[in-house]
Structures are given as structure tokens and as C-alpha cells.
Amino acid sequence: MRDVFDAVIVGSGPNGLTAAATLAVAGRRVLVLEAADAVGGGARTDDAFGSGIARDVCSAVHPTGFVSPAFADLRLTEHGLRWLTPDVSLAHVADSDVIALRRGNRCLAEELGVDARRWERIVCSPDPAGLAADVLAMPGVPRRLLDMARFGPAALSPVDVLARAFRTDRAATAFAGIAAHAGRPLSAAGSSAAGLLLGMLTTSGWPVAEGGSQAIADALVSVIRGHGGVVETGVEVTDRAQLPSGCDVFLDTSPSLLRRLFGDQLGRRYGRALRRFDYGSGVCKVDYLLSEPIPWAHRPDVLADTATFHLAEGVEMIRATENDVAAGRVPRRPWILGGEPTRVDPGRAPAGVHLAWAYCHVPAGCDVDMSEAITAEVERAAPGFRDTVRGTIVTTATDLARHNANYVAGDINCGAASLRQLLARPILARTPQVTGVPGVYLCSSATAPGGGVHGMAGHRAARAALSARR
Numbered sequence: 001m002r003d004v005f006d007a008v009i010v011g012s013g014p015n016g017l018t019a020a021a022t023l024a025v026a027g028r029r030v031l032v033l034e035a036a037d038a039v040g041g042g043a044r045t046d047d048a049f050g051s052g053i054a055r056d057v058c059s060a061v062h063p064t065g066f067v068s069p070a071f072a073d074l075r076l077t078e079h080g081l082r083w084l085t086p087d088v089s090l091a092h093v094a095d096s097d098v099i100a101l102r103r104g105n106r107c108l109a110e111e112l113g114v115d116a117r118r119w120e121r122i123v124c125s126p127d128p129a130g131l132a133a134d135v136l137a138m139p140g141v142p143r144r145l146l147d148m149a150r151f152g153p154a155a156l157s158p159v160d161v162l163a164r165a166f167r168t169d170r171a172a173t174a175f176a177g178i179a180a181h182a183g184r185p186l187s188a189a190g191s192s193a194a195g196l197l198l199g200m201l202t203t204s205g206w207p208v209a210e211g212g213s214q215a216i217a218d219a220l221v222s223v224i225r226g227h228g229g230v231v232e233t234g235v236e237v238t239d240r241a242q243l244p245s246g247c248d249v250f251l252d253t254s255p256s257l258l259r260r261l262f263g264d265q266l267g268r269r270y271g272r273a274l275r276r277f278d279y280g281s282g283v284c285k286v287d288y289l290l291s292e293p294i295p296w297a298h299r300p301d302v303l304a305d306t307a308t309f310h311l312a313e314g315v316e317m318i319r320a321t322e323n324d325v326a327a328g329r330v331p332r333r334p335w336i337l338g339g340e341p342t343r344v345d346p347g348r349a350p351a352g353v354h355l356a357w358a359y360c361h362v363p364a365g366c367d368v369d370m371s372e373a374i375t376a377e378v379e380r381a382a383p384g385f386r387d388t389v390r391g392t393i394v395t396t397a398t399d400l401a402r403h404n405a406n407y408v409a410g411d412i413n414c415g416a417a418s419l420r421q422l423l424a425r426p427i428l429a430r431t432p433q434v435t436g437v438p439g440v441y442l443c444s445s446a447t448a449p450g451g452g453v454h455g456m457a458g459h460r461a462a463r464a465a466l467s468a469r470r
Helices: 014-025 069-073 108-122 128-136 145-155 159-165 169-182 193-200 214-226 255-262 268-276 315-326 371-381 397-403 419-423 456-468
Strands: 007-010 030-034 088-094 097-102 230-233 248-251 282-290 309-311 336-339 354-362 389-395 440-442
Touching (some): 007 014, 014 030, 014 214, 014 248, 014 456, 069 456, 097 108, 108 169, 145 193, 159 169, 169 193, 255 268, 282 397, 315 354, 371 389, 389 397
Parallel strands (some): 007 248, 030 230, 248 440
Antiparallel strands (some): 088 097, 282 354, 282 389, 336 354
């Protein structure tokens, strides 16, 4: 039965499902094999808090998915996906100060004062979705040459250098927090890239998927099955003999499975790149079940209108955390990334029940439970928060690695966002998903453009395969 397929996709994360959907729409017969009991990879939602309560396991907010050319091509909104986009893309809480970055750059002057124009010049774009499409297609030939000529050199800069352009600590802190999503020291070359991309997308919006991130995976599965594709769960691939013969193979996995299955066929250049491939830091995440929304002390109206918050007193707190993590030290007082999905999607839980999540960066492979340190930071910004907590789920970096084989040592991006791997992920090529083994493609976040739920690595792999088969 399996020999009737044109392509087999191993792994059902957003990239694998996007590859499968792109191929299926083009008329290819596809089979998706997933080791877990449910599809989605990093875009999974479960009921670990109880029936009727939808908790995102990992990814929760999707600025790049919202503007993804791959998702647009597949018309996922016609397959049940609905984006809920709050007015405030991000709220950064710095002690008694709260910085709100809104869609459309509204009220930017009120938020950033003398740095508003600098922020617009350095971070913003008149066409954020279009420029993001060019960034997500790199390496390649951009359509917006002038915009990319401005974006590129700035993206290669360390945050510590680029942030000097701002006169105020508020703007520098907001930028550093966005950039540090990538989990890199602020002094590292290329550490500004995530800040520029995600900062630019605060203009278009940082949405959640209604009902949870699983809705993205479910929409992709709907496309696949609607075009005759097959999706099987509970199937772990460990040997080439398990794969159908005579079809293309797409691996939405870490590079280690590619080496295990096809290492004897890989060319010298690609094989060397995989051996040199670096993974990034880990994270420790806490999910909270609450009796009421987080009782923020300052600007609660702003924080009620966002799904995403950052907690850091200033640039130095962010710098200290990322330096500790890079040196293999557990941060004593980490800066925090978090969100309250039920603020914008109350249907995820019954009346009177609310959800929040927060995480911090930790060294790779760290098994330390950071829940007390994370909760303490939320409590500092929202006195009385502890009294609202009805339950928690703590996921350490080692737990993440056990949950998802792509999260090597707890790295949720499946590869460090180092300067080398911004340019060559895993190799410098227009389509780095092409492994050199005929008909075999690596389509995970270990390939350009890297982490995030946008499906672009899978989309590019599928398009390369379709071109090769013409």
C-alpha cells in the first residue's frame, strides 16, 4: 500500500505538514509519518489541564505565520484556521513602566517618545508582510531590494551595537527583548536579526490561532487529506527500510535522523555542514491555570489587550540572562517571555478559568525547574498573581527534548541562530533543503529560514522537489 506514494514526509511539525500540503495540492500522492500520537510538533495544543481547556504545548503566538507566504498559498483560513490579532502586539513590562507596541504603529510617539522616529527608521517597514516574505525566502533574490539592503546589514549587527541608535532605555529595552527571542548574547554578531524581523511584524500583528496552535496543524492536515494525502501517527522512523520505495523523502527532523538514514550517501559538503551544525540554548516553560487574568499593577488596560508580554527591568537584565545561558550558567533572575491567550481567545477555557504561560532561556540540556524564578518575576509585576494560580505544568529543557526529538537539548528552534547559521543553515545555498542525495530533503527548522511556525522550510523543500520532477 505504501508503495503507491510519490512522497513520504517524516515528521508532522508545521514544516513537514506544509511540505506535504504543498505537494498534495500539486497533485502528488503524499504520506505523512509522525512518531507521536498527534500531529503538530511545536504547534500542538492539548487538554493537560482538563477537558475543555486548550493549552498550547510550545508555540503560542505567530507573527511569522500570520504573514507566511506558504500559509497564504495553501489558504489555511479556508480550512478552519482563524487568526485572532490583538491591538497590542507586545507589552514589555519594566518595573513600573509598560511599553506597548501596537498594530499599525499606532501611538508609537506616546510609547517611545524621542525614539519613535528612530524606531520607524530602524525597525519598521512600509510593507512589513512583503519584507518578511523576502526575509523568510533568504538566501534568495529579494523582491524588495532597497528594503533588504537596509535590513541585511542591520540584521548582522549585535544588539549591543544597534541599540545604541536609541536615545532612551525604553526603546533599547523593547528592542533587546524582541531580539532575545533568538536566545543569543546581545553582543553576538547577527543577534539583531530576530529583533528586526519580529519588531517589524508588531506592525502587522502578533496573533494567536483561535482554539490554540493546533488549529494551524489541523488546517494543514485538512489540505493534505482534502487532496488525497494520508497522515499516520504513532509511527517512528528509525530505518530506511520503513520508507516507501521509489518516492521522494522529506525529513521534518533534526539533522541527526538525516545522518542516520542517509549518511552513507551524503556528499562531503552537506555531511560536513551537518557535523558542524550547532544547537541553541534551552528553555524552561511554565503553564498556569488561573482563577482570573494576571492582576498587572501598571497599565492593566494595555496588558488586557495583548497575548504577549516581556518582563525585564532593562537591557542589562536581558544581557545578563543571555550571557549566563551562553556560558552554561542557570540565570539567577532571568528575563521572561510570556502570554495570556485567554485574553484574546476566551473560548479556550470555561467561564472563570484563565490560561497563561511564561518561559525563560536556560543552558542546553538543563533539567533545572525554573518555575519559582519565573513566577517570582510575574508576581513582582503583578502582586497577588500567586493567589490566582490554580495549577501549573512545568516543562524543563530536558522535558522538551523528550517531548519532541527536534528540540535537541531543549532548543525549540532546532538550531542556534548564530551568524554562521543565519547565513548557512545548514549550508549556504539558495535551497538548503536539497541534501545532495537524489530525492531526499531536510525540511525542518534546521534549514533556512529557521525557527517559527511559518512552514517556509517545508514549502521551499516541496517546491524544489516539484521543480526537480518536471
